[in-house]
Amino acid sequence: MEHHIIDIGPYQLAICLIFVVISGIASIVYSLKLEKDLLIGTVRTFVQLFILGYVLKFVFAMSNMFLVIGVFAFMIFFAAWTIYGRVKDKQIHFFFPVFVSMLLSFFLVAFLVTAVVVNVKPWWEPRYFIPLGGMVIGNSMNAIAIAIERLIGDLKSKRGEIEMKLCLGADSREASKLLLQKAMQAGMIPSINSMMAVGMVFIPGMMTGQILSGSDPLIAIKYQIVVMIMLTGSTALGTLITVLLVRNRCFNKAEQLVLKPD
Amino acid sequence: MGNNSVIRCENISFQYTEGSTLFSDVSLSINPGGFYLVRGPSGSGKSSFLRLMNRLEEPSQGTLYFKGIPFSEMTAPELRRQVLYIQQTPIVTDGSVKDNLLMPFTFKNNRTLPLPDDSHLRGVLDEFSMEMIPLDKQARNLSVGQQQRLCLIRGLLLSPSVILLDEPTSSLDDESSLIVENMAESLCLNAGKTIIMISHRGFRPHTIKPTIIEVKDGRLTVLPQE
Numbered sequence: 487m488e489h490h491i492i493d494i495g496p497y498q499l500a501i502c503l504i505f506v507v508i509s510g511i512a513s514i515v516y517s518l519k520l521e522k523d524l525l526i527g528t529v530r531t532f533v534q535l536f537i538l539g540y541v542l543k544f545v546f547a548m549s550n551m552f553l554v555i556g557v558f559a560f561m562i563f564f565a566a567w568t569i570y571g572r573v574k575d576k577q578i579h580f581f582f583p584v585f586v587s588m589l590l591s592f593f594l595v596a597f598l599v600t601a602v603v604v605n606v607k608p609w610w611e612p613r614y615f616i617p618l619g620g621m622v623i624g625n626s627m628n629a630i631a632i633a634i635e636r637l638i639g640d641l642k643s644k645r646g647e648i649e650m651k652l653c654l655g656a657d658s659r660e661a662s663k664l665l666l667q668k669a670m671q672a673g674m675i676p677s678i679n680s681m682m683a684v685g686m687v688f689i690p691g692m693m694t695g696q697i698l699s700g701s702d703p704l705i706a707i708k709y710q711i712v713v714m715i716m717l718t719g720s721t722a723l724g725t726l727i728t729v730l731l732v733r734n735r736c737f738n739k740a741e742q743l744v745l746k747p748d
Numbered sequence: 749m750g751n752n753s754v755i756r757c758e759n760i761s762f763q764y765t766e767g768s769t770l771f772s773d774v775s776l777s778i779n780p781g782g783f784y785l786v787r788g789p790s791g792s793g794k795s796s797f798l799r800l801m802n803r804l805e806e807p808s809q810g811t812l813y814f815k816g817i818p819f820s821e822m823t824a825p826e827l828r829r830q831v832l833y834i835q836q837t838p839i840v841t842d843g844s845v846k847d848n849l850l851m852p853f854t855f856k857n858n859r860t861l862p863l864p865d866d867s868h869l870r871g872v873l874d875e876f877s878m879e880m881i882p883l884d885k886q887a888r889n890l891s892v893g894q895q896q897r898l899c900l901i902r903g904l905l906l907s908p909s910v911i912l913l914d915e916p917t918s919s920l921d922d923e924s925s926l927i928v929e930n931m932a933e934s935l936c937l938n939a940g941k942t943i944i945m946i947s948h949r950g951f952r953p954h955t956i957k958p959t960i961i962e963v964k965d966g967r968l969t970v971l972p973q974e
Contacts, residue, residue, distance in 0.1 A: 646837065652825075653834075655826075655829045655906065656857070657856065660854075740803055740806060742804060742806065746765070
C-alpha cells in the first residue's frame with residue numbers, strides 16, 4: 487500500500503489556532519490570567535519550530551559531521567542553561583560542569599544508538615542523529631533539573647543530619663549518600679514510569695510521527711523501544727554524573743557543607 | 749599560652765557571611781581535662797566558636813591547633829573524631845538504638861576502630877541512666893531527652909578527647925537536662941574528657957570549677973575560675 491504524506495497547508499495550520507482561542511476564552515471566563523502566556527507560547531511555537539525546520543533542512547542538506555556535532559552541542563548548551571535557570575538556589579555554580587558532563591554522556595548515548603543499535607552509516611547522519619539526540623537532551627534535561635533541585639533542597643533542609651554524620655567521622659560522600667539516592671530516584675522515576683505506561687496509556691510522539699509519515703507500526707515500535715531504553719539510559723547517566731558533580735561542589739575540601747540555609 | 753593545650757586558637761577571626769564579623773583576633777587555649785562553660789548573649793557567636801573547634805566552619809583568619817598540630821594538617825574526619833560536637837537538637841536516624849550507636853563505625857574513617865559488642869553497648873547505656881532502653885528499640889520512639897543521651901553515647905564510642913556541647917539541654921525538660929549535665933560533669937571528672945559547653949540554664953558543675961569563656965561584642969574572654 488502506497489502512503490502519501492498529507493502536507494498541512496497554511497490555512498489548515500491557521501485553523502489549529504481555534505484551539506488557542508478556546509483556551510483563551512476559558513482563561514478570560516475563569517480569570518486564569520493565562521491569555522498573555524498562551525499568546526506568547528503560541529507565537530514561540532510557530533517561530534521556534536519554523537526556525538528548527540529551516541535549520542534541520544540546512545543541516546540535512548550540508549551533511550557535515552562537524553555541523554551536526556555543533557548543533558548537538560548547541561542544544562546541550564541551551565539545555566544546561568535551562569537547568570541552571572530552573573534551579574532556584576544559585577549558591578553553587580554548576581553550569582559548566584553540568585554542560586560538559588551532559589555533552590559527554592549524551593554524545594555517548596546518541597552515538598551508541600545511531601552507530602551500533604540503528605546501525606546508521608555514517609553514524610552522524612543528521613536525519614537520525616539530531617532527532618534522536620534531541621530526544622535524549624529534552625527528556626534528560628527535566629530529570630537532571632528535578633534531581634539537582636531535590637539534592638540542593640535536601641542538603642539545605644537536612645543540614646543537621648548531614649553535619650551529625652560529619653561530626654561522627656563521615657566524609658561528605660557518606661554524609662550525603664541517602665540524599666544523593668533520593669535525588670537520583672526523583673530524577674529517574676518519571677522515565678521508569680513512562681516505560682511502564684508506554685503503549686498502554688499513551689502512544690509516544692515519535693512513534694505517532696513515524697506512523698503518520700507512513701512507517702509500518704512494527705518498525706515504529708522497534709524504534710520506540712530503542713528510544714525508550716535510550717532515554718532511560720541517558721537519564722540515568724546524565725542524572726548520576728551531574729548530581730555527583732553538584733554534590734561535590736556543595737562541600738569543600740575540609741568536608742564542610744558550603745550551602746548556607748535560606 | 750599553654751604548650752600542652754588540647755586546642756589552641758591563634759588570632760582567629762570569623763565571619764558568618766561577607767562583612768558580618770562575629771569575632772576577631774581571638775587567641776586562647778583549651779587545657780586537657782578542663783571544663784569550660786561558654787556564655788554570651790544570643791547571636792554573639794557561641795555556636796560558631798564551637799563549630800570552628802571541630803571544623804564545621806573555617807576561620808576567616810588565624811589558625812587553630814589540636815594538640816599542637818594545625819587543623820589544616822589533619823583530615824576533617826580525624827579531627828572531628830577527636831573533637832566531638834554534639835548538636836543542640838538530637839538527631840537520630842531510622843533504625844534501632846543499636847543501629848544508631850553503631851552507625852559511626854560504618855564510616856570509612858572509623859573502620860579501624862574496634863566494633864563494640866552488645867554487652868559493651870548495654871554497659872554504656874546503663875551507665876548513662878538508660879537501663880530500661882532495649883538495644884532493638886526504634887531510636888525515633890525515644891523521648892527527646894533519651895535521644896540526646898543516645899547522641900552523646902554514640903559520639904563517646906569513638907573515644908573523643910574533647911566534647912563540644914552546643915546547648916544540649918535547650919530542648920529538654922528539667923529532669924533530662926539534669927541527667928545530661930551530670931553526664932558532662934562525670935565525663936570530665938571520671939573519664940578525663942575536656943568539656944566545652946554552652947548552657948543557657950545557668951548550669952554549674954557540682955564538683956568541678958569551670959572556666960568561663962565569655963563571647964561578647966566580637967571578643968572572647970577567658971574569665972578566671974570562679
